[in-house]
Amino acid sequence: MSYLSLAPFIRQRPWLHKALKPVANWYVNLAGYRQMGLRADDLIPEENDVVQQAIKRLPAQENYDRIFRMRRAVQLSLQHKLLPKNQWTKPEDDKPYLLPLIHEIEAEIKERHELDTIEVIKSH
Structure with missing residues (x-):
């Protein structure tokens, strides 16, 4: 479910963040989900x-x-x-509520997989 994101890269560079913020706002308004009262996490497909x-x-x-x-x-x-x-939906109300849980579950699955595939090496 995880996807690549340029957001951390952009947030670390204030000049780039300032330059791209109007484009991001334009894109969100163009998407139209806020005009229907939805939040961004409501758009995540549930089939997973x-x-x-x-x-x-x-x-x-x-x-x-x-x-x-x-x-x-x-x-x-x-x-x-x-x-x-x-x-x-106001921009300040459009905070992630499902993504943190998804990342938490993915980390649990990864940890479970690592523990299930661990190799025990016997020392002599």
């Missing part, structure tokens, strides 16, 4: 076992909010409408 486990680990309220956002977005899509501007 790791993502399924992460969703199961979400707190009950966060899971309920996620389902509500997704159902509302489907309804808006069927009606070919957008939310009123005061109900759009």
Whole structure:
């Protein structure tokens, strides 16, 4: 599930971050998910076992909010409408809530694999 990201590279260089910030904002607005009340982590495909486990680990309220956002977005899509501007997801509210859990589960899987494939060398 992990993917390569240039974000850490860009964040380490303030001049590059400042130059690319308007482009990033333009791209997010073009994507249109915030106009439907969604957050970026709502767009992660659920077909992966790791993502399924992460969703199961979400707190009950966060899971309920996620389902509500997704159902509302489907309804808006069927009606070919957008939310009123005061109900759009604000950039400060669009924080990752599922990605940290996904990274945690991937680390657990990697650690489990390393422990399962460990070789014990007997010393004489």
